[in-house]
Amino acid sequence: MKFTCEKALLQAAISTASRAVSPKSSIPALEGILLEAGSDLRLTGYNLETGIRTIVSADITEPGSMVLGARLFGEIIRKLPDDIITFQSANYTVNIKCGMSEFNIMGTSSEEFPELPSVEYQNTLFIPQSRLRSMISQTLFAVSDNESRPIHTGSLFEAEGDTLTVVSVDGYRLALRREPIDKKEGADAFSFVVPGAALSEVEKICGDVDEDASVIQGARHVMFKVGNTMLVARRLEGEFLAYRQAIPRNNPIRIEGDTRMLLSSIDRVSLIISDKLKSPLRCIFDENVLRLSTKTAIGDANDICPLNGNGGGLEIGFNNKYLMDALKAAPADRVRLELSTGVSPCVILPVEGEENFLYMVLPVRLKAGE
């Protein structure tokens, strides 16, 4: 195998493919990147859960394939000067030259590298990369890490008409984002569940650009195509929460507030809570005001946050972290909290515009003295 390639391009490609490389594996090839030089140069990382393949523009003079340790390969290319890199291998010994620098390192056979699953296209949706990225980042935090309900360790992607809805849920809270898509191929409505770990990589691969990413639903897999890069992951099987029924939409108490102010009030009173000293966040919604308090063995904290609306003295407890996660993710300066009783969920929505996000947080029981 022999090719020449611009340093910056190769560096970016290694960094992308490395996202799917196992840092430590019992199969050494999985700690490596598969290089395939044919009609183009392809770099692949695959940890048996998520696979990422990216194509680099290179001048290939001798085709071939091999596997190189991802960490060392990446570090070498990163530290080379900004110039054309010449890559040449013979019997798995690789010679890398650039400027006045030269490396000789060992690679292994590409035969030990597992094959990426092939995806039979069923349905495809197209959506700008930046939009897909924000939808993922604003829902991913609510994905469950509890393996006893595997289906909820991923996010539901639901395409219907011109709209994509992404939903994550972990039993205590729910995060929903909805945005228009650019176009669709296949059925009018379809849905599938993508593992959270794969989405976390899709988020990083997507740029802050308007160009479309395509999301392809296969029979057992899902594929994301972002520029010259594609990511493939197994779909999660099982019955995802019927989220529409789970969200109360007729909560009588509606209160509006500044997202940042709410967040800093909660953040402050949370100082008294630690992993060792857990305690619910006590909220009392009065007229145009939210009184927050917490109490643990460390001491107590009290805060007042101005709001618009009357809670009539409703007292409700929350897990402080869940409420903060939702407010941090909410892409809006002002949010509306919809509440009913002290034992029913709180729904968080944008005050203005389309309902392109919805967060739901379940309350926790308050004991006297907390």
Next chain:
Amino acid sequence: MKFTCEKALLQAAISTASRAVSPKSSIPALEGILLEAGSDLRLTGYNLETGIRTIVSADITEPGSMVLGARLFGEIIRKLPDDIITFQSANYTVNIKCGMSEFNIMGTSSEEFPELPSVEYQNTLFIPQSRLRSMISQTLFAVSDNESRPIHTGSLFEAEGDTLTVVSVDGYRLALRREPIDKKEGADAFSFVVPGAALSEVEKICGDVDEDASVIQGARHVMFKVGNTMLVARRLEGEFLAYRQAIPRNNPIRIEGDTRMLLSSIDRVSLIISDKLKSPLRCIFDENVLRLSTKTAIGDANDICPLNGNGGGLEIGFNNKYLMDALKAAPADRVRLELSTGVSPCVILPVEGEENFLYMVLPVRLKAGE
């Protein structure tokens, strides 16, 4: 104890005093900050090695003293809004109010807090903070971490005439910085050794400003005064290396190079070396060129760095890290390397201007095939 104080000032003072607070100690008071409100408000952190005391501008209405856990106290003040803080204690229960926020936490008696050592002034030198800071940061890396020679776990401060020289040495390398001082009180020449741990905090306390810091030599302690803050540490006792005799100044081979280019060449070939796979950096100084190479089980790396001067083919091995530390610290775009044989030390100096720094690195033996 009762006082009011600006949030930003109190936050800065806690952060400064916290530098000398033990993160974990068998004496709980050492995990705290001593607050003393009298004619002024003083905050003290003391880990029995280094003590830091800082004075905050506050409106004291009730004098008193107590100890508060540094981490929690710091976090609470940091998260309060930018406003006036009211601090009030009664029976070691502290009430902290600011804006709409209120905390009640527990403190302990100041009697459990150890007293800072008192320093009898012997000699004092005055030097701009920014200059002191760079002198420390450019020599501290060469302080020994080997407790078997305690004297070398600190840096030598040597004041003579109008000059301060700071020297660190660890048996394999030496770092020296020399700068003029502003003024001096006491003897014409004096010297003392300051623990590396204390210097690392002095470096952080000094601002990037021209105002003088004062460095006070006491009988058994040394004190640094920086603005409203003072740091006290025990002097290290013992015989510091007679560094003047240790530095060869008549090395016949003199070569000049670009600091950054040298550094990146060494950095690149170092990729082949790891903690598990150690190997010396092989350097061959030829006419206007330095050939660098390393070889381990991972592979080999070769680099060429242009230089000015003729090394006549001198071959010499170095610990790559030691050479990089010196080049990273060197405050000059171009450096001169002074060499003699493959088994004698390399001296690194500025090409231009005063000799305000000097680094020395001892060679390591090269084996065939390395």
